[in-house]
Amino acid sequence: DTEVTQTPKHLVMGMTNKKSLKCEQHMGHRAMYWYKQKAKKPPELMFVYSYEKLSINESVPSRFSPECPNSSLLNLHLHALQPEDSALYLCASSQDHREPYEQYFGPGTRLTVT
Amino acid sequence: AQKVTQAQTEISVVEKEDVTLDCVYETRDTTYYLFWYKQPPSGELVFLIRRNSFDEQNEISGRYSWNFQKSTSSFNFTITASQVVDSAVYFCALSAEYGNKLVFGAGTILRVKS
Numbered sequence: 200d201t202e203v204t205q206t207p208k209h210l211v212m213g214m215t216n217k218k219s220l221k222c223e224q225h226m227g228h229r230a231m232y233w234y235k236q237k238a239k240k241p242p243e244l245m246f247v248y249s250y251e252k253l254s255i256n257e258s259v260p261s262r263f264s265p266e267c268p269n270s271s272l273l274n275l276h277l278h279a280l281q282p283e284d285s286a287l288y289l290c291a292s293s294q295d296h297r298e299p300y301e302q303y304f305g306p307g308t309r310l311t312v313t
Numbered sequence: 314a315q316k317v318t319q320a321q322t323e324i325s326v327v328e329k330e331d332v333t334l335d336c337v338y339e340t341r342d343t344t345y346y347l348f349w350y351k352q353p354p355s356g357e358l359v360f361l362i363r364r365n366s367f368d369e370q371n372e373i374s375g376r377y378s379w380n381f382q383k384s385t386s387s388f389n390f391t392i393t394a395s396q397v398v399d400s401a402v403y404f405c406a407l408s409a410e411y412g413n414k415l416v417f418g419a420g421t422i423l424r425v426k427s
Contacts, residue, residue, distance in 0.1 A: 230413065241404055241417035242358070255414070287356055299346035299408035302415065304358035 202226075203305035205290050211311045214280060220308045222273040222290030228303075230254075230296035231273040233265060234289040236307070242289055248273060249296040280312045315340045317407050319418035326395050327426050334390045334421045336405030342366075347381065347388045348406040348415065358404070364388065395425045 203224045212218050222231065230249050234242035247255035248267040262284075264276040273290055287309050291302040316339040326332045338347065349361040362372065364381055372379045376393045392399055402422050406415040 239420075241420055242415075244414060247413070289356075289358065291358075293413055296413045299363070299413050301348065301360045301363045302413070303360060304350075306355060306357040309356070 203290055203292055203303050205288075205305035205308050207308055208306065209309045209311075211313060212277065212280065213313055214282070216280075217276070217278045219277065220275040220288055220290075220310075222275075222305055223271055224292040224303070224305075225271055226292060226303065227270075228292035228294055229270060230293045230300075231267065232291040232293075232296075232302060233263075233273070233275050234291065234304075236287040236289055238286075246275075247296050254296060277310075280310075282312050285310055285312045315342075315345075315407050315409065315416045317405050317416055317418035319403075319405055319421050321421045322419070323422040323424070325424040325426065328397060329394050331391060331393050332395050332423065332425075334392075334403050334405075334423065336388045336390065336418060338386050338388065338405070338407045340407060340409070342409045344409075346408045348408070349379065349388075349390050350404045350406065351401045352404065352420070353401040361390075392423075395423075397425050397427050399423060400425045 206221045233245040236242040245259045246265045251267045262279050266274040287307045289307045290305045293302045294300040318337045345366045347364045351359045369381050378391045380389045402420045404420045405418040
């Protein structure tokens with residue numbers, strides 16, 4: 200099973216709201232990733248968790264706060280977002296992040312900030 | 314620095330035609346990995362292939378084939394007898410030996426018409 204699930208599929212939030220995106224994988228992968236993808240652009244890496252610890256933060260604004268409660272779950276907490284943060288947020292996992300294993304992606308959450 | 318160039322922004326073909334998607338990469342690493350991903354309109358990136366820099370053998374998987382040529386720094390992808398379901402955005406990506414940061418190309422939109 201190479202499935203990564205993400206909830207919700209769609210999210211509309213105001214600039215003062217607090218919301219969370221969730222991601223889950225049951226492949227036993229030890230690396231999990233958050234990407235942001237704007238329309239007609241490739242995905243941009245935001246965060247990497249390796250063995251449940253934050254390994255890479257690509258200088259993402261603090262209004263995005265990742266969390267990895269356990270090896271299967273990854274959350275992205277959102278607070279005080281801006282309209283330009285509207286995008287498709289993709290979660291991915293791989294066997295390990297220390298080597299270039301293939302990453303398996305979830306279907307994404309389409310976020311609209313009003 | 315690493316870079317991936319997909320010069321074809323959009324390609325349109327008629328069903329059953331063969332189509333080749335070009336990918337040219339730049340890296341100073343001697344060991345690296347190349348990937349192709351498919352992103353259908355649903356949004357999920359689907360892993361297609363991973364190839365390391367020491368394996369220049371071409372690969373065929375059903376209607377898909379890949380041609381890796383280190384001499385020209387290219388990793389091209391051919392779909393034989395294209396189908397409407399092949400319509401998607403295709404991304405070529407590169408990753409160095411250590412760490413799993415994918416550098417994506419801009420993507421090629423493939424439209425297959427019936």
